[in-house]
Amino acid sequence: MGLRVAGLRATVENTEILRGIDLVVEPGKIHALMGPNGSGKSTLALSLAGHPHYQVTAGSAMLDGASLLDLTPEKRARAGLFLSFQYPAAIPGVKVANFLHAARQAVRPGSLAPAAFRAMLVEKMEILGMDPSFMGRYLNDGFSGGEKKRLEMLQMAMLAPKYAILDETDSGLDVDALRAVGDSIGALRASEEGRQAGMLIITHYPRILKYVTPDVVHVMMDGRIVLTGAHDLAERIEREGYDGIRDEVGARA
């Protein structure tokens, strides 16, 4: 069981970005993946989700025993993987409510009657502090940064994935939005469907970790995970930044 990544290497336009990633996210656990800009965090997220611009050249990625790398992006989603995008695409003309219903049907076919779907939607939107008028708006079209991230969290709550990767979901959010994201993660984990969800929270800054307490913290630099520790590792990064860790890791290497 678990989201198990081993020896994963990936390139973008023939430049190697991931240089051997080993990572296991167990069901029900929260992992934070931290690191400076350009360390390859988003590349890991998009490679696992199957973005066509990223070529995996070596290694494996298994979701509860099934190999993700052989699957199309939609089949990865149906297997229970969810990616909260750093930059969600806008799709004009597609109403949020219709999209959420289509996505829920695609990922968990026939599991929810329309009335139950609507009730669930209302409940999750309340947790996220979203106005009901969101439902009639077009997907991410003209949304502020904070609105886009809330909608990503709403999707996560509605799709109830087995494993969720949150790619810089906290970047650009004010305190209220951060708290809403934290509450949404908490609510997912409190729900029947999401109780066993494993999470990989990718972040540059430790501040979201005030709202979500990770079980494990990883530090990524130059396409590798260079340090893994407990929650106090995030506190150290907050105090010292990444330079101290870089010196330590460099000295060890």
Added chain:
Amino acid sequence: MPEGVLAPPTRDRLHSAANAGDARILSHAMRSRAVDLYLTNGSGRTRPNRRWKIDLDALAFDPIPGIDAEHEVSFTGSLGRAIALPLATAAREHAETLARITRLVDIERWKFGALAMGLSSFGALVHVPAEYDVAEPIVITYRIGASSAFPRTLVLLEAGARATVIVEFQNAAGSFVVGTSELIVEERAHLHFATAQQVGSDSIALESGVSRVGRDGSIVLASADFGAGLILRDRETSLDAPGARLEQSALFLPTGAGHLDVAATVRHVSGHTASQTVVKAAAGDNAIARFLGNIVILPHAAGSDASLRDDALILSPHAHIDSVPALEIACNDVKAYHGATIGAIDDEQIFYLRSRGLDESEARRTIALGFFEPTVDAFPTAALRESLTQRIVETLR
């Protein structure tokens, strides 16, 4: 194939067809003048490039309309005090009403408008008396056989009247249709006018539409065109008095080797008038789509507010879309907005939807339907919106 289809009609043949037309709809003198102007007026469409294969200035067709049994006009909807009649009947029984509306198309300027007037064979008149609200949509259905037809649709809404008029064309394979829509919206009246058609690869449909809107009147125009044939739509709306408003939308989706050409002009004749134009064009296969948008704000039209938004989606590497917007503003104190996009479906949009479990074809369909949504939404009934959505889905399949 009927005789004469393969070559452009001669002047003599056009005149003999014009002289056979119903003189109560339009006098023979006017018809003769109109077909002469058809021959001398330009189409306003120079061939923009070698992709444009059809020469609109030398179309081949039979000017003799098909016999009555081949073409039909029918009406549904509860009219109350409004009238909706075939044009020939209206010409006999409502000659005065007809006279109020029948000179809207400027035959001196419009090539195909002149042709439609000169050869007009049948059509429909809708007349809504002052302050009357027709609650249900009036649906005009034209069934066109495999021959030439020159239908005219005339709508007159008197002061304070309200109506929704839907025109449906069912054009047979091999049809050649040159028609008009002539709409008058008097002060405080409101008209919602919608039309949809699909034209097959061996068929042609050319429509000239003119509307005039009076003080505090409003008009919503919605059109949707599909198919592998040639469709050309010229539309001109004149906002004649303060408070007049236009909302217009055009959806067009040619496929196969289809040519679809829409030209929309808005004339802000008076100040404190408002217009909004939304165009969504997509082209698949080897098809060509072209939109010519023209906003004209005349010298005394201060306080006018005009917006023009046109977006084009290229669905195939062999398709071609031209978008030619123009703003002619002769007055300082106005608001005018123009925005345009052209491109293919974005890979990031597709990946986003796939990451939510939709497969690639579903993702493409979702994005394309979203693209057209504002123009589908402009249609007045849920049934019509659903059938347009179905047609888009079938076209994209």
